[in-house]
Amino acid sequence: MVRSSCLLSASVAALCLAVRNFAFLQGTPPSPFHFRNERRARTAQRVLIDSDKLLDRSRQSRAAKGPNQKVKPEEKLKIAIVGAGLAGLTAAMDLSEAGHEVTIFEARPFIGGKVGSWEDKDGNHVEMGLHVFFGCYYNLFGIFQRLGIFDQALRLKEHTHTFVNEGGRLAGLDFRLGNIGAPINGLNAFFQTQQLEPYDKFRNTIALALSPVVRGLVDFDGAMENIRDLDGISFTDWFLSRGGSRGSIERLWNPIAYALGFIDCDNMSARCMLTIFQLFAVRSEASMLRMLEGSPHVWLHAPIQKYIEERGGQVLTRRRVLDFIYDQDESGKPTKVRGLVVTGDPGAGRQDERREFDAVLAATDVPGIKALLPESFKRHYQELANCMRLVGVPVATVQLRFDGWVTELNDEVKMKDVGGDKSDGKAPGIDNLLYSADAEFSCFADLALTSPADYYKEGQGSLLQCVLTPGDKWMGKGTDDIAKATLEQVHRLFPSSKKLNCTWWNVVKLNESLYREEPGADRFRPPQRTSLPGFYMAGSYTYQDYIDSMEGATKSGLQAADAILEDTPLLSRTRRREPALASA
Structure with a gap:
């Protein structure tokens, strides 16, 4: 504990020194009294100069209210939208709200794009990925608010990012620090984590203290310019050049990179990763996680489709x-x-x-x-x-249903108990997004816990949804082989799960998903x-x-x-x- 406290103190000191040095170079007096007295003014200024609106909470209000205009009758347009993913559906909401005649053409039999889901003949809800909503999703949260479903459709999770290591050893990033927010709660999360060795934690601090993230605390737009300029190199190259360690990449950052973009830090642009870090450093809520109450079709896409059709739009699958x-x-x-x-x-007689x-x-x-x-x-x-x-990046999403609760690690009786009412998240286990550096599914969750409305089934247990990344090696394999390999890795992470039976599985492969x-x-x-x-x-x-x-x-x-x-x-x-x- 003493050693961890010393490391945390050293890291905070390093960050403060970096901020002070940057401010001095910008002509800002580095007095601690100045920093304290001008904190609120600087925060307001950061929002005002956030030219790309990444921090602008008013974007949530704009998305919630819709476009502030109605088209003149003589200027009403016929607009075609190709694709019924979130981008097309969101655009259709605004355009139909403004008074245009909108028609969406979707090649698939369901809407939602990469966030699509459907129900099979046996009543199982199937998804094309694992969908988690970060606290900085201001535009998307505004859409939920416009639909009047924000509180009903989204379930807020504990402010932690949990890693499951081989043998069931848990570690993670715990951002909970009372009323203390960003960036201090993030520093504390990184320096209290058991996912990294003390040496790697210290090297992490050096890299982050030398990153544009520090500049972003006093000059957000300037930091984002620096971050965009780093698009030409990988995050690994940038991180190691700033003093970070390979151990940090492999045990912490790779699982996060896989979860974000389905590729590792060696292949991901530094711009991509640092954009996320920048938001986490500036906004406390950015690292908070929410998940849907149930399947995307029921809790997001159907309300959007209804909204569009009530305003005269058409959604054609x-x-x-x-x-x-x-x-x-x-x-x-x-x-x-x-x-x-x-x-x-x-249908019969179909003509173009x-x-x-x-x-x-x-x-x-x-x-x-x-x-x-x-x-x-x-x-x-x-x-x-x-x-x-x-x-596009290939990805495979695997669903595994069990006759018990896989993520319950402390009580075998509870793990095997599927009787009674376990709906609405009352089942035992970990109700959150999970990461792993020891499996080929870098992120996963028990949807029967996290999104129980459609994924919990009475008398049954966990429904693990695992995202296999990188997905290249799985594209040519049969679904049976993929499910079997995933189950074996679940057993390595959760040895107690060997006492449970996998009762159902499903695999969805996408040759090209995220770019x-x-x-x-x-x-x-x-x-x-x-x-x-x-x-x-x-x-x-x-x-x-x-x-x-x-x-x-x-x-x-x-x-x-x-x-x-x-x-x-x-x-x-x-x-x-x-x-x-x-x-x-």
């Missing part, structure tokens, strides 16, 4: 976009997007349809946009050609407003100053809707209700 309709000049350069060619209503629109918003993922863009678009517009430089946030990739992310008139883009891979995530998708959808609303007068003047000149 099993409708694939085959082609674009567009004007072109004499050289073949597309000059205006006019509509889409889509598959018709499902030509549908004319005043604007088209492509709200897809990386493989989706690559398949969607015509060659002429990529040939004549560089920001669209850049999309071909982005790569690969590797060094140098950030510059290829396209803007929401493209150079091609009438064509807009959204999706978490499009440019917004955050990582590929649910919040990133939501932010991109809101930005795309803002762009279309700003362009509405021009789009209404240039619309045409006659066949366009060309299709791809």
Whole structure:
């Protein structure tokens, strides 16, 4: 305990010294009285100069209230949205709320994109990933508030990030420190953690004290500029160059990187990881976690679809976009997007349809946009050609149902007890997101505990949802083999689980999920407003100053809707209700 206290004191001193030195270089008097007296003013200034709105809590209010405008009747547009993921759904909410006529085309039989879920014939809810909501998801939380479901749909977890090591040894980052918030609670979490050896903890402090995160405490925009400039190198290269240790990478940062972007620190851009650290350092709530009450379809997508349809929008599933309709000049350069060619209503006699629109918003993922863009678009517009430089990351999500409670480590009787009412999180075990450095699923959770409304089943036990990353090695394997390998690793983490039976399993494989946030990739992310008139883009891979995530998708959808609303007068003047000149 004495040694840990000394380390914590040393780390706090190192951080304070770094802040003071930075402030001195900026011309700010380093007096401790100055820091104390001006703290509130600096905090207010940071929010005001947060040009990308990463810290701006008013974004939550904006997302909750919707667009502050209604279109004139004569300027009402017909807008097509390709893709019913969070980006497309969020954009549709704003555009339909403003008065436009919105139609969403989704190729899959369900909505939600990478956050999609569905119910199988036996009543099991199946997801395409494990979805956790960080406290800095201001835009997405605003959407929950607009729908009136924030308190009902989200379950707040303890302010800890728990690691499960081989043999059931628990460690983690405990951000709970009474009324003390960021950055001190974060420093305490890192220096009290048992996930790292004392030497690695100290080296961690050196690296973080020399990071842009320190500058962000007094100059947020300046720090973010520094962080963006680090997109060309990996987090590992940056971290080791600042005094961090390989042990910290392997035991702490890799599991976090896998959970965030499905790749390790050797392959992830320093920009990506440091963006998250910056938010954690400045905002206490940023590191807090919430999970849905149940499945995404029930608790998020269905309310969004209802909202859109109540405002005259349409959400059409099993409708694939085959082609674009567009004007072109004499050289073949597309000059205006006019509509889409889509598959018709499902069923016998299905025929393709030509549908004319005043604007088209492509709200897809990386493989989706690559398949969607015509060659002429990529040939004549560089920001669209850049999309071909982005790569999706493979991932496999495994669900394992047991006849007991896997994460209950202290009481074998409780572990095996599935009788009685264990709904609403009353079952024994760990009710939180879990990380591991000793398994190929770097993050996982017992959904019967964390999201019990749809995942708890009476008389049954844990439903572990495990995300296998990196997923490359699993793409060519059969689902039986994947489930078996996952179960073996569960047994290594939780030896007591060998006394339980796995009663059901499911595997979902995605060849390309999140875009690969590797060094140098950030510059290829396209803007929401493209150079091609009438064509807009959204999706978490499009440019917004955050990582590929649910919040990133939501932010991109809101930005795309803002762009279309700003362009509405021009789009209404240039619309045409006659066949366009060309299709791809």
